[in-house]
Amino acid sequence: DPLPGALPLIAQTLPDERPVRAIRRYCIACCGGERAEVRTCDARDRCALWSYRFGVLPETYRKVKARLTGPRALVLPGLPAGTNG
16 A cells, blocks of 8 residues: 555645646655655665556556667668668
8 A cells, every 4th residue: 555645745746737647746745755766766665656657657657768778770870770781
């Protein structure tokens, strides 16, 4: 379960704010206002909101992380992009 007091804070979403963004605000508050601490949060087993701590759906986070950290095509000067060999 989320820590005590989480649901009232999450329920107070701002106009046009997605609930996952309210969860992000809660996680930042839970980590003492330190955004970097949210990334290193170790409450995975104790908090039901842990997967949503970045303010996006977990599937979206995984896709973006894979795109940013995955292999990239090698682009060499003088060769058209997308050519192999």
